[in-house]
């Protein structure tokens with residue numbers, strides 16, 4: 001029995017890239033490089049607040065930190081942690097509260113959602129309250145130590161790009177974009 005869903009004040013989307021079997025990371029990084037996914041991530045999240053765990057913040061290449069054009073909200077248990085360009089909070093509810101004050105109206109590109117961008121621990125904590133998932137599926141198997149949350153039967157895929165088959169990254173990996181909404 002999952003935790004009772006509270007109606008969050010803010011609309012939550014999760015975005016991640018996963019290999020076969022649900023691997024999303026290894027040793028604090030992504031074990032692949034798919035430039036087309038970086039562009040996809042930027043397109044989906046630009047203009048919306050992003051919420052991430054401290055390890056994901058640390059995994060951002062310095063030139064991308066903070067993620068420009070988005071409020072960067074970083075969740076950490078470390079009371080002393082701070083970083084230039086990051087709004088630091090110490091719980092998911094605090095992160096969502098901060099994002100709620102920021103998530104632009106439904107007019108914005110992604111309809112006033114706050115995007116949770118990783119990692120595995122944060123995804124697991126917010127999955128029950130999410131209403132949209134943007135998943136990049138990578139057609140390859142990688143070893144890893146961070147996993148995507150399970151997408152239960154309460155979700156339905158509302159779009160696939162491409163509709164059938166896969167796209168080929170210039171780095172040689174096949175991938176596709178799948179969008180889910182709560183059924």
Ligand SMILES: CCc1nc(N)nc(N)c1OCCCOc1ncccc1N1CCC(C(F)(F)F)CC1
Pocket residue numbers: 015016017030037038039040041042056059060061064067068116117118135136
């Ligand atoms: C893109 C990686 C990514 N893909 C999807 N679909 N969902 C995510 N949750 C996600 O992880 C975002 C945080 C980690 O991000 C990076 N980790 C390593 C190297 C580069 C990055 N990127 C490059 C693009 C940059 C830009 F600002 F351009 F978007 C953001 C940082």
